[in-house]
Amino acid sequence: MNIGDVSRASGLPAKTIRYYEDIGLVRPARGANGYRDFSEQDAHKLAFLGRSRSLGFTIEECRTLMSLYEDRDRASADVKALASEHLDRIAQKIDELQALKSTLETLVTRCHGDDRPDCPILDDLAGRKALTG
Amino acid sequence: MNIGDVSRASGLPAKTIRYYEDIGLVRPARGANGYRDFSEQDAHKLAFLGRSRSLGFTIEECRTLMSLYEDRDRASADVKALASEHLDRIAQKIDELQALKSTLETLVTRCHGDDRPDCPILDDLAGRKALTG
DNA sequence: TATTGACCTTCCAGCGGCTGGAAGCTGCAT
DNA sequence: ATGCAGCTTCCAGCCGCTGGAAGGTCAATA
Numbered sequence: 441m442n443i444g445d446v447s448r449a450s451g452l453p454a455k456t457i458r459y460y461e462d463i464g465l466v467r468p469a470r471g472a473n474g475y476r477d478f479s480e481q482d483a484h485k486l487a488f489l490g491r492s493r494s495l496g497f498t499i500e501e502c503r504t505l506m507s508l509y510e511d512r513d514r515a516s517a518d519v520k521a522l523a524s525e526h527l528d529r530i531a532q533k534i535d536e537l538q539a540l541k542s543t544l545e546t547l548v549t550r551c552h553g554d555d556r557p558d559c560p561i562l563d564d565l566a567g568r569k570a571l572t573g
Numbered sequence: 574m575n576i577g578d579v580s581r582a583s584g585l586p587a588k589t590i591r592y593y594e595d596i597g598l599v600r601p602a603r604g605a606n607g608y609r610d611f612s613e614q615d616a617h618k619l620a621f622l623g624r625s626r627s628l629g630f631t632i633e634e635c636r637t638l639m640s641l642y643e644d645r646d647r648a649s650a651d652v653k654a655l656a657s658e659h660l661d662r663i664a665q666k667i668d669e670l671q672a673l674k675s676t677l678e679t680l681v682t683r684c685h686g687d688d689r690p691d692c693p694i695l696d697d698l699a700g701r702k703a704l705t706g
Numbered sequence: 707t708a709t710t711g712a713c714c715t716t717c718c719a720g721c722g723g724c725t726g727g728a729a730g731c732t733g734c735a736t
Numbered sequence: 737a738t739g740c741a742g743c744t745t746c747c748a749g750c751c752g753c754t755g756g757a758a759g760g761t762c763a764a765t766a
Contacts (some may be wrong), residue, residue: 444713454714455754463752473761475714484699491698496673499752509695519694520686527677534670537663540629544660553653561652562642565624566617577742587743588725596723606732608743632723 441478450486457486465489465503497526574611583619590619598622598636630659 447454460466461476466485468476478486488509492502501522508514508522550560580587593599594609599618601609611619621642625635634655641647641655683693 442714453754456752458715459753473714474716475761487700488698491700493752495677495698496670505695505698508692509699512690514690514692515688516684516690516692516694517686517688519692520681520684523677523681523684523694527674527681530670530674530677534667534674537629537667537670541660541663541667544628544656544663548653548656548660551649551653551656553650555648555650557645557647557649559641559647559649559652561649561656562638565621565628565638566642567620567624575743586725589723591744592724606743607745608732626723 441480441483443476443478446478446483446486449483450490452486452490460486460489463499465499465506495526496530497522501526574613574616576609576611579611579616579619582616583623585619585623593619593622596632598632598639628659629663630655634659 441449443454443457447457450457452460457466461468466478466482466489468478468482471477485506488506489502492505493499497505504522505519508519547561547564552558574582576587576590580590583590585593590599594601599611599615599622601611601615604610618639621639622635625638626632630638637655638652641652680694680697685691
């Protein structure tokens with residue numbers, strides 16, 4: 441399998457796959473012409489990586505997940521711990537974004553948004569504490 | 574005002590303030606010793622930038638917001654449009670993260686998390702469609 | 707056989723928004 | 737005189753790619 445094939449199969453850009461090889465996430469064989477030659481297993485690994493990344497795991501977490509995946513004696517608790525940590529971070533990020541969102545919503549609502557210069561959004565950014573005072 | 578003073582006043586690291594000068598967001602004067610010499614206005618600008626950044630606006634958006642802030646003839650509609658766009662992006666990000674979160678929650682819940690190797694999380698990452706099938 | 711054109715290779719640079727560290731100068735207190 | 741905090745510049749690195757240049761390869765077509 442050339443890189444294009446495995447790219448289409450996994451949905452990952454060829455550039456990304458080369459990058460993953462660079463950082464040691466996959467180690468495809470090489471043909472006589474120097475082309476990378478991906479096995480089914482490589483393709484499977486890449487799909488695993490793509491799915492993990494799409495769930496927001498960092499590259500290093502993906503590396504860990506892969507090694508857990510390949511370790512037949514792993515404890516599922518290890519995987520669960522990793523995923524739970526990740527989940528916590530996501531939940532926290534959501535909280536932060538929601539706080540941001542409500543602040544911005546208040547500001548946007550208060551701004552009349554016409555051709556006059558008076559603007560509560562800028563007032564707030566300038567520290568006039570339009571929201572709190 | 575030296576950079577340390579304005580750093581404490583604005584809450585921005587000195588490094589960040591130097592970076593902001595590099596990219597033209599502030600243009601502090603220079604003393605005879607080569608030290609940056611920040612005016613009250615500079616300090617105010619930096620506070621504005623800090624607040625804008627903390628609300629998640631990109632540097633380029635901050636640049637625009639600053640120029641709108643400094644333009645006495647601006648239309649508040651321009652500011653509102655910028656903030657609304659930003660708000661939309663945040664809302665979208667929240668949606669994405671919430672989808673992620675519920676997927677991960679399902680996976681984490683299904684994983685017994687003990688010392689046995691069987692793990693629905695890894696199964697899903699490997700494409701066994703534990704969630705959908 | 708020559709020429710497309712798609713595909714592959716490597717290498718280097720850049721994105722955003724800082725952040726760390728080295729090497730060296732200044733300013734002030736002791 | 738010494739020490740130390742604080743300032744300067746410059747270069748490199750973080751993450752996870754992504755773009756582009758310059759060139760080799762392969763299969764099909766004229």
